[in-house]
Amino acid sequence: xxxxxxxxxxxxxxxxxxxxxxxxxxxxxxxxxxxxxxxxxxxxxxxxxxxxxxxxxxxxxxxxxxxxxxxxxxxxxxxxxxxxxxxxxxxxxxxxxxxxxxxxxxxxxxxxxxxxxxxxxxxxxxxxxxxxxxxxxxxxxxxxxxxxxxxxxxxxxxxxxxxxxxxxxxxxxxxxxxxxxxxxxxxxxxxxxxxxxxxxxxxxxxxxxxxxxxxxxxxxxxxxxxxxxxxxxxxxxxxxxxxxxxxxxxxxxxxxxxxxxxxxxxxxxxxxxxxxx
Amino acid sequence: xxxxxxxxxxxxxxxxxxxxxxxxxxxxxxxxxxxxxxxxxxxxxxxxxxxxxxxxxxxxxxxxxxxxxxxxxxxxxxxxxxxxxxxxxxxxxxxxxxxxxxxxxxxxxxxxxxxxxxxxxxxxxxxxxxxxxxxxxxxxxxxxxxxxxxxxxxxxxxxxxxxxxxxxxxxxxxxxxxxxxxxxxxxxxxxxxxxxxxxxxxxxxxxxxxxxxxxxxxxxxxxxxxxxxxxxxxxxxxxxxxxxxxxxxxxxxxxxxxxxxxxxxxxxxxxxxxxxx
DNA sequence: ATATTTATGGAATAAATATTCTATATTTAT
DNA sequence: ATAAATATAGAATATTTATTCCATAAATAT
Numbered sequence: 001x002x003x004x005x006x007x008x009x010x011x012x013x014x015x016x017x018x019x020x021x022x023x024x025x026x027x028x029x030x031x032x033x034x035x036x037x038x039x040x041x042x043x044x045x046x047x048x049x050x051x052x053x054x055x056x057x058x059x060x061x062x063x064x065x066x067x068x069x070x071x072x073x074x075x076x077x078x079x080x081x082x083x084x085x086x087x088x089x090x091x092x093x094x095x096x097x098x099x100x101x102x103x104x105x106x107x108x109x110x111x112x113x114x115x116x117x118x119x120x121x122x123x124x125x126x127x128x129x130x131x132x133x134x135x136x137x138x139x140x141x142x143x144x145x146x147x148x149x150x151x152x153x154x155x156x157x158x159x160x161x162x163x164x165x166x167x168x169x170x171x172x173x174x175x176x177x178x179x180x181x182x183x184x185x186x187x188x189x190x191x192x193x194x195x196x197x198x199x200x201x202x203x204x205x206x207x208x209x210x211x212x213x214x215x216x217x218x219x220x221x222x223x224x225x226x227x228x229x230x231x232x233x234x235x236x237x238x239x240x241x242x243x244x245x246x247x248x249x250x251x252x253x254x255x256x257x258x259x260x261x262x263x264x265x266x267x268x269x270x271x272x273x274x275x276x277x
Numbered sequence: 278x279x280x281x282x283x284x285x286x287x288x289x290x291x292x293x294x295x296x297x298x299x300x301x302x303x304x305x306x307x308x309x310x311x312x313x314x315x316x317x318x319x320x321x322x323x324x325x326x327x328x329x330x331x332x333x334x335x336x337x338x339x340x341x342x343x344x345x346x347x348x349x350x351x352x353x354x355x356x357x358x359x360x361x362x363x364x365x366x367x368x369x370x371x372x373x374x375x376x377x378x379x380x381x382x383x384x385x386x387x388x389x390x391x392x393x394x395x396x397x398x399x400x401x402x403x404x405x406x407x408x409x410x411x412x413x414x415x416x417x418x419x420x421x422x423x424x425x426x427x428x429x430x431x432x433x434x435x436x437x438x439x440x441x442x443x444x445x446x447x448x449x450x451x452x453x454x455x456x457x458x459x460x461x462x463x464x465x466x467x468x469x470x471x472x473x474x475x476x477x478x479x480x481x482x483x484x485x486x487x488x489x490x491x492x493x494x495x496x497x498x499x500x501x502x503x504x505x506x507x508x509x510x511x512x513x514x515x516x517x518x519x520x521x522x523x524x525x526x527x528x529x530x531x532x533x534x535x536x537x538x539x540x541x542x543x544x545x546x547x548x549x550x551x552x553x554x
Numbered sequence: 555a556t557a558t559t560t561a562t563g564g565a566a567t568a569a570a571t572a573t574t575c576t577a578t579a580t581t582t583a584t
Numbered sequence: 585a586t587a588a589a590t591a592t593a594g595a596a597t598a599t600t601t602a603t604t605c606c607a608t609a610a611a612t613a614t
Contacts, residue, residue: 026591027580041363044322048572058593063573073573075600085362086318111415111548118544119407122536123400130396138388158445165438165535183460232314233296248315253547258442259399259536267395270530271388303561304610324601335563340603350603352570 007070011084014077015040017069025068028057032065036081044081048074114253121250122259128248129260138271141243144225145272148199150176152190154216155202156209162229162261163203169269173276180215191215196223203229205249205256208236216240229261284347288361291354292317294346302345305334309342313358321358325351391530398527399536405525406537415548418520421502422549425476427453429467431493432479433486439506439538440480446546450553457492468492473500480506482526482533485513493517506538 008014018033025033035055036043042051052059066077145151151170155163163179170177180190194200200219204212208230216237219226228241231248238244245264250257285291295310302310312332313320319328329336343354422428428447432440440456447454457467471477477496481489485507493514496503505518508525515521522541527534 028592041366045359045363047570049570059572060574060593061591064591075572082322085366086322110412111419111544112410112412114548114551115410115415115541115544116407118540118547119403122540123403126396126400126403126536130393133389133392135386135389138392139386142388161438161442161445161539164441165435168435168438169532232311233292234299234311234314252543253551255446255543255547257543258539259403262438262535262539263395263399264392266529266532266534267388267392270395270532271391274387274391274530305562325603326601336602337563337604338561341561352602 007076009080009083011040011080011087014069014080021069028061029065029068031055031057032062036065040081040084044078044085117252118250118257121252122257125248125250125257125260126263129263132248133245133264137243137245138268141227141245141268142271142275144199144227144242145175145268146275147197148225149195149197150178151199151201152178152180152194153201153203154180154212155204156212158256158258159203159205159209159212159229159261162258162265163201165262166201166203166265166269169266170272173269173273175272175276182211187211187215191218194219194222194224196225199225199227201227201229202237202241203261204235204237205231206235213237229264284353286357286360288317288357288364291346291357298346305338306342306345308332308334309339313342317358317361321355321362394529395527395534398529399534402525402527402534402537403540406540409525410522410541414520414522415545418504418522418545419548419552421476421504421519422452422545423552424474425502426472426474427455428476428478429455429457429471430478430480431457431489432481433489435533435535436480436482436486436489436506436538439535439542440478442539443478443480443542443546446543447549450546450550452549452553459488464488464492468495471496471499471501473502476502476504478504478506479514479518480538481512481514482508483512490514506541 006017008017015037018037022030022033032055035051039054042054046054048059048062052062055062063074066072066074069077071077153163153166153170155161160181163181167177167179178190180187200216202212202216202219213236216226216228217240220240225242226237226240228235228237228244229247230238230244231246232238233244233246238246247260247264249260283294285294292314295314299307299310309332312328316331319331323331325336325339329339332339340351343349343351346354348354430440430443430447432438437458440458444454444456455467457464477493479489479493479496490513493503493505494517497517502519503514503517505512505514505521506524507515507521508523509515510521510523515523524537524541526537
């Protein structure tokens with residue numbers, strides 16, 4: 001058989017190509033094609049020897065198979081199967097790595113390309129947010145917020161715009177939201193007024209601001225319920241949270257996006273509004 | 278450090294154990310713990326050498342890490358990370374299957390539904406942003422910003438968080454950004470200092486805030502270049518802009534998302550940084 | 555301050571894994 | 585039916601990848 005000129009880098013394309021070429025393949029290669037379509041996970045994760053055994057063929061047949069579809073060898077094809085596993089998932093690094101390897105021009109300077117990087121990374125972060133956040137967490141958070149007399153918000157630096165937006169959104173739905181912005185150094189006074197009947201909503205990402213952690217600690221001491229938006233279970237404020245949302249926002253060129261975080265803020269506010277009404 | 282007696286076979290257990298043991302680990306091992314929790318996909322798919330490189334440690338450290346958690350070596354631990362990927366992809370396809378069969382996914386609460394609406398609307402808005410913004414506009418805006426001595430930012434209510442974020446991002450790239458937040462009613466004084474060598478960046482969406490329009494008018498009178506982020510060419514500030522970005526952000530349940538606007542802000546800031554450097 | 559324990563980096567080694575190669579089998583064309 | 589072309593199995597080899605080991609560095613206890 002002659003080698004196909006194509007060598008898809010997208011799992012879906014490869015899958016389609018295998019199905020399409022199926023009848024043109026030799027007996028052994030058809031056997032492999034069937035196995036590959038039925039067990040894409042094994043194709044992604046197992047060694048050539050294991051796959052060969054399970055599919056009932058020789059290892060070399062798998063290499064012939066890969067070459068028939070235009071790859072340099074089995075390993076190259078396997079990477080495509082791996083992306084399938086990753087695509088629904090949360091690591092940008094793998095995707096970015098493949099993106100560059102796919103022959104896309106390296107560092108881009110033109111603004112449209114920067115914009116494109118941000119929009120696609122943002123879209124992906126949103127997609128992953130939707131999968132990562134559990135209904136239980138959301139319900140708990142909304143529950144706490146519903147019961148709260150007032151909601152205090154804290155977020156420093158990059159997290160500050162999120163806190164600002166949160167305050168705006170909560171106020172819009174007639175919720176008593178207080179932004180702890182430390183204007184005039186009144187932070188400790190504002191804190192002092194917090195009680196068990198209130199809620200503290202803290203937002204903090206790497207590099208975690210010390211002030212935010214301090215505020216959370218003080219709130220915990222005073223038995224104030226705490227909702228946390230952060231990026232890792234290792235975050236200094238995660239352990240003290242009553243409800244902790246772990247958000248993996250996209251990072252592009254050293255700038256971490258806020259798309260997912262803002263989106264969650266919005267969803268929380270609207271959920272609260274629906275609950276209260 | 279002594280080896281933990283445990284050696285979880287379930288990804289979730291492993292993740293929890295890593296987070297729990299974190300503070301008891303040595304410096305290098307903590308570094309790896311962090312990387313592992315942040316990039317579980319890489320842990321599942323990459324070779325020891327690649328992971329070591331990305332995490333900034335020696336390959337042998339990864340093996341010590343695996344052994345510290347009771348595994349015989351790195352490979353054994355990696356299999357647990359791989360399980361996670363497989364489980365994930367199974368549950369995803371399972372959900373899809375159920376979706377088509379039942380017409381709806383089972384575990385849907387009001388909040389998850391709302392979240393879903395926001396994530397998908399946001400993703401769509403990002404996609405459309407990428408198509409709607411022209412290279413010319415971006416270049417012009419970056420041009421103006423590059424030339425500017427300082428950048429003043431104004432945005433009210435819903436636009437305020439964007440202005441706040443913009444100010445943060447611009448400051449991070451060593452650009453002199455001034456947020457016109459009208460603290461202490463000093464807005465007119467701040468305005469007075471604006472000259473032709475500066476830039477005003479105004480953000481305004483329906484219902485357009487009067488203050489923003491006023492500020493833009495005063496800036497125009499004084500020949501200050503103006504960049505505008507708004508939602509319609511009919512916006513009261515659009516006509517006075519030197520560069521006007523028209524952003525159609527998603528609206529869900531009466532709440533307009535900020536995903537696209539924030540994304541553009543970020544892209545502008547990074548483009549500026551690249552240009553300046 | 556000094557000794558003792560523990561952790562680390564990096565080269566050396568072992569193990570595994572992929573790939574190539576060739577004699578043999580199978581298919582296809584005449 | 586025979587020759588030519590193509591595909592296959594399986595061993596041999598090359599390559600990649602994981603692991604071990606030890607000298608050195610850092611931390612901890614004395």
